[in-house]
Amino acid sequence: MARWEPNAPERLAQAALDLFTERGYENTTVIDIAQRAGLGKTTFFRYFQDKREVLFGRGAVNELITNAIAAAPDDATPLEAVAHALDAVGREVFTPARREFTARRRAVIAAHSELREREALKNLGLIASMTTALEQRGVPDLTARVAANLGALASAIADERWAQATDGDDFSKLARQALDDVQASTSLC
Structure with missing residues (x-):
């Protein structure tokens, strides 16, 4: 996904859920979530405090x-x-x-x-x-x-x-x- 696409919070939530399901919660990082959503770590933290909050x-x-x-x-x-x-x-x-x-x-x-x-x-x-x-x-x-x-x-x-x-x-x-x-x-x- 391109970084300019809208709905960053929803994209991050979907990416997190996919990764939590695939790898497990403990084995997923904020960087993994941001990358899967096609965004940067800074964008993740603009919307969420940590990986728990994304859900x-x-x-x-x-x-x-x-x-x-x-x-x-x-x-x-x-x-x-x-x-x-x-x-x-x-x-x-x-x-x-x-x-x-x-x-x-x-x-x-x-x-x-x-x-x-x-x-x-x-x-x-x-x-x-x-x-x-x-x-x-x-x-x-x-x-x-x-x-x-x-x-x-x-x-x-x-x-x-x-x-x-x-x-x-x-x-x-x-x-x-x-x-x-x-x-x-x-x-x-």
């Missing part, structure tokens, strides 16, 4: 969720606001074109404890972003925290279902179903 989206999802919760209808309950955010994530992040990448990414993360740890930290950041966004809507702290945790759980369940789906279900539909399932299961506790 974690640079915080864009948290911003998307925060904005979507803020844009939810004024009369939305906390969980409806979270569902509104999950719809936005489905439209912007979990697109049909990303299904294969997401499934491969999940496999790479599952195989490496360092990446599983980073994924757990990312999820904590997601919960914190949702909590803050809900509190900014006037939701009391405890209610915001519970709704955010339920939303993160629903998002994780939807992510698993979406990556494995063969019937073309979109992420938003699966996320809303997962949120319904999570709500229903809380009544059993």
